[in-house]
Amino acid sequence: MAEELSSVLQAVRQRVEPTDAEHERLEQAAREVIDRAEAALEERGIDGDVMLVGSTARNTWIAGDRDVDVFVRFPPDTDRETLESVGLEIGHAVLPDGHEEYAEHPYVVGEVDGYDVDLVPCYDVKEATAIQSAVDRTPFHTEYLQARLDDDLADDVRLAKAFLKGIGVYGSDLRTQGFSGYLTELLVLEHGGFRPLIEAAAEWHPPVRFDPEDHGAATFDDDLVVIDPTDPERNVAAALSTANLARFQHYARELLADPRESLFEPADSDPLDPPAVRAAFDERGTTPVAMTFETPDLVDDDLYPQLEKSLDGIRGLLDQHGFDVLRAAAFADERAVLLFELEVAERPAIERHVGPPVHVREHAEGFYEKYADSDVYGPFVRDDRYVVERTREFRTAEELLESDAIYEVALGTDVESALRSAYSTLVGPAVSELTANFGTELARYLDPKP
Amino acid sequence: MAEELSSVLQAVRQRVEPTDAEHERLEQAAREVIDRAEAALEERGIDGDVMLVGSTARNTWIAGDRDVDVFVRFPPDTDRETLESVGLEIGHAVLPDGHEEYAEHPYVVGEVDGYDVDLVPCYDVKEATAIQSAVDRTPFHTEYLQARLDDDLADDVRLAKAFLKGIGVYGSDLRTQGFSGYLTELLVLEHGGFRPLIEAAAEWHPPVRFDPEDHGAATFDDDLVVIDPTDPERNVAAALSTANLARFQHYARELLADPRESLFEPADSDPLDPPAVRAAFDERGTTPVAMTFETPDLVDDDLYPQLEKSLDGIRGLLDQHGFDVLRAAAFADERAVLLFELEVAERPAIERHVGPPVHVREHAEGFYEKYADSDVYGPFVRDDRYVVERTREFRTAEELLESDAIYEVALGTDVESALRSAYSTLVGPAVSELTANFGTELARYLDPKP
Structure with a gap:
């Protein structure tokens, strides 16, 4: 029970x-x-x-x-x-x-x-x-809360912080993108305790807005808006990601439906060893590929946004070339890793290339002449257009990741410098080498929690 | 020269x-x-x-x-x-x-x-x-043209027919979807000869409309409209496909740019033998798959539209399941063949399945409960939604084509009956068996002309 x-x-x-x-x-x-x-x-x-x-x-x-x-x-x-x-x-x-x-x-x-x-x-x-x-600003926050948090509310703030830490969304740094201490305290204060906050959060329909001093002087696009009581133009929850707000709602419901202390304790996964990683990707039937490079010397608040931007850019590049990405993740300590899990790691030798409508004479003739005597299939006509099947530039994800095409997408500035200096590409089973530094991260990746 | x-x-x-x-x-x-x-x-x-x-x-x-x-x-x-x-x-x-x-x-x-x-x-x-x-209607067409085609124009009609046959677009049956004899004669008559017709066609910007008797009483969506001189509500070119009109324009330019008799002679490809077919698909790096079945007992005008409809339906099904189709074709004699050339023939064991936004409480809880204890990865949160990675139903195109899922797409009625009665699936090198009946069709498929 x-x-x-x-x-x-x-x-x-x-x-x-x-x-x-x-x-x-x-x-x-x-x-x-x-x-x-x-x-x-x-x-x-x-x-x-x-x-x-x-x-x-x-x-x-x-x-x-x-x-x-x-x-x-x-x-x-x-x-x-x-x-x-x-x-x-x-x-x-x-x-x-x-x-x-x-x-x-x-x-x-x-x-x-x-x-x-x-x-x-x-x-x-x-x-x-x-x-x-x-x-x-910080001293004003301290003064504002000192005047309003009595011992009971302070107790509840502790519960809230333990809960947010337990579910992994505490901290407004740009790596975590979660709840800051100040935001947590304002939310507990606003709802009059931890339990009422949880009960409310379980029902939130973002965007959700609180303005404790009723003085908000700006509008925000964020899913959660808490106007700073000491500054009408600031949203205290600006750093909170959409996913972390959703996680908070999910675990709020979990706590109400099945109360348990474990929700207040971060449960870190046991690190995986190389055979376990290979077995896990085997079972998923996907092809993992990773780029590893020396981590740029940056504070986390600069590093992680750059890693995420680079991850998005290269993910887009892989997708665009038909190497469908199922999921992707970035890890970092001394080395940084961009990991992409592919549904498709290899494409045919050729790709379809659609030309202009035949009736647009000048373009059409240019296209036809360009390809008529070159080593392609076609040109042939489909609907009203010329089509050729020409040699594909990148047949494998590895070829793509090892080419200069990666510099054509948006990367973090310092990540780009690091890549230009040197990087390695790991494909398939070789990705299990990452367990030397990221066994826990891989465990979490391969057994994802909300 | x-x-x-x-x-x-x-x-x-x-x-x-x-x-x-x-x-x-x-x-x-x-x-x-x-x-x-x-x-x-x-x-x-x-x-x-x-x-x-x-x-x-x-x-x-x-x-x-x-x-x-x-x-x-x-x-x-x-x-x-x-x-x-x-x-x-x-x-x-x-x-x-x-x-x-x-x-x-x-x-x-x-x-x-x-x-x-x-x-x-x-x-x-x-x-x-x-x-x-x-x-x-036919006797009226004959009377109309008999009164207008002199010997010179009749000569030019012969040239036009030979040209359309040579480039493979003569015949308004639903297999060919080309130019009927009547349409050819009207076009030659309208332009005053074969050469002016070719010179005009090279510059056409569809939709193109002719109305010899200036009595058209309806509008048509077709790329080429020739109002029947004996019936103001009929487009004589209704059966002509977009691609065949484009082919006519293409070869009209070819004839003007590089006049040669070969354009007036159908050039049929030499049939391929099985090793040649295997080598060709190998070089393309694709995976051919084919469904073969007894050809329904229908006239061509019923059979070919049904084959095309079935080809489109199953092509969509393959694409939808991630088996990207590069090209597809249907052939028929006693046996009918639906041939699909795949860029991707195998997918991972799992597929991403995106659930409702977490904040839509009732749906979100239903989704979470459904998957929380089942054999999936997740549920986890991405943006504002739950996501799971669940077992994929069809990991290979072959599994998909051999399942009842093919009956969920639009098929020609008689093709569907034939498939329900019996069909075979050929994958990869086995497709070369089709050369027994379709060596010429495969040769044409693998060396496509405009």
């Missing part, structure tokens, strides 16, 4: 609620970072302040999370160069072993007492609509 | 002009038939008359032609049954060794002095628009 939803939620609640000891450790680490940052500001005589943001600030973090996000706010008249250089200086002072990362501007990430710390400089603007840099 | 058109035409003219001796023999045979028919009418006390029609009557027949068409015209108040029964009676009296054939109504064909004689009963109506049977 199915478990009760309430007892499932109760069990998850207990698992995701940090212990008092965890709270204390995190607060200590956060305090330490803030103190160091304040000292660094003072040392430099800067009239700024330091603010803890994100889920640690709002008490919506999940047991086991080890992230501390701290913003250093500079006066709004600071020039951009100073903000960047002094911001990094302070970052390195706070996190002596840290390294720089780059979003709209650079910042420092490092470790304090086992916590992953982001130390981000921003401008201390009066309101969210006056931001000078995208990150300036 | 190219021959002169005029000397080519002169040479052809000499070849196709019947000799005086031929004329005499044919006139004798025709006289004999007419005499016998008149005697048969008189014997039965019928107030009808007998008329020589067709190219023999109009002196537009080609040397070597051995056709005599004689019409027996009954008073218009004769009832249909009498016309049919007495018509046949007279037919058998005139042609004691003849047999019956059937168009709109039955008639007798037989041989007299080595000539093929058609003896057709019809109604002696006052004008072509008052016809009671389609054949009643």
Whole structure:
């Protein structure tokens, strides 16, 4: 018999609620970072302040999370160069072993007492609509939610985050294209809890729109629109993909129909070994082909959109040449992989080429003369047109993928550079070599979940 | 250097002009038939008359032609049954060794002095628009042309017929879908000769319309419209296919650009033997498949449209299941053949099946439940929909052609009966067996001319 939803939620609640000891450790680490940052500001005589943001600030973090996000706010008249250089200086002072990362501007990430710390400089603007840099918005989000999330709602935010992580759609980065923490919190707040959110989501008919402050000042094409309470012109759900919204609806119904804790726990597939991969494609009767190349040196938010764009471009090229693609996927670590699973891997030696209508004399004569003495079948007449059957340029998908034709489709800029420098093509059973790095990804590919 | 058109035409003219001796023999045979028919009418006390029609009557027949068409015209108040029964009676009296054939109504064909004689009963109506049977029109055509074709034009009609026969588009039967004798004569008459007709045809932009008597009373969708001078509501070119009109235009240009006698002589390909057929398909890299069955007992005008309809239906079925058809053809003698040349003869074990959008809750849940526990890959989410990869019903074209799925497409009625009774499927090299009966057809198929 199915478990009760309430007892499932109760069990998850207990698992995701940090212990008092965890709270204390995190607060200590956060305090330490803030103190160091304040000292660094003072040392430099800067009239700024330091603010803890994100889920640690709002008490919506999940047991086991080890992230501390701290913003250093500079006066709004600071020039951009100073903000960047002094911001990094302070970052390195706070996190002596840290390294720089780059979003709209650079910042420092490092470790304090086992916590992953982001130390981000921003401008201390009066309101969210006056931001000078995208990150300036974050403190407003924190303030908005701190004022509205009571302990019960914070508990439910934890449930929601655990659920979204469990079903694989948590994170608004361009690899995941899922729900950001801020979006999750706004949705729980809007619906008054996790359960009402799930019950509503099960019935949504996208496009779905929420505007908590009733101040939306723009229209959006997205399937889910949540107007930012701190910025009437921004959709907080802009990064969410159509598929991930559909997945959320699917699993919301699953949770209601058959409540179970496993939905709150990411279930990663066991990696496949080469024989298992070969057997799986054999059983499907398809031909897998893969292009592998050195992964361009980019942050994920740049890399994955480029991989997806390249995947789409080459998929289109394969389809256009008759190598029907059943499914495709991109994987990356040090090497990147574009994998295409083909229904048809080989075509005849010839292809049909339809010419102009016979009655359009000038074109028709040109076409006929071009082909009459060349090595083709025809020209012959079908309906009102000349037709020839001429030698096909690419008889196998491998020939196509190893030709310069791949550069004629839209590829990510850095992916194109990487391909031009060097790539390998794997066909059929050879694709099983990919298990060396992507055994889990292949397992997930070959046993797809919603 | 190219021959002169005029000397080519002169040479052809000499070849196709019947000799005086031929004329005499044919006139004798025709006289004999007419005499016998008149005697048969008189014997039965019928107030009808007998008329020589067709190219023999109009002196537009080609040397070597051995056709005599004689019409027996009954008073218009004769009832249909009498016309049919007495018509046949007279037919058998005139042609004691003849047999019956059937168009709109039955008639007798037989041989007299080595000539093929058609003896057709019809109604002696006052004008072509008052016809009671389609054949009643023929005497009017003969009268119209006899009054207008002088000897020079009759010579040019012979050239035109020889040309249309040479390029394979002469005959308005539903197998050929070409130019009837009457259409050919009207076109030569309209243009004032063969050469002006060819020069005009080289430039035609279909739809092309002629109305010699300027009395057309209907519109037609056909590419070539020639309003019947004896019937304002009839297009004499209705049976002409788009492709055959285009072929006529193509060869008209050929004749002008490179005049040669060979264009006036049907060039039949040498039949291929089995190894040649296998080698040819090998070189093309395609997979031929053929269905063979006993040819339904039908006249060509019924058989060939049924074969074409069946060919189209099954071609669509093959395409729909991913067995991409490059080209297809139907042949028939005692056995009929539907031949399909495939670019893809095998598909994977699975096929993609796209379900409803996830947000359409009732349908989506129904789809998910149907497939969640069945032996498919998925359901998984792509864009806003569920997708599964399920077992494909037909992995090879052979499996498909040997299944009852062929009866779900539009087939000719009698072809369907023949198939339901029995058929064989030939795949790949086995198709070379067809050379036993269709070596010439396969040669033509594998070396297509305009």
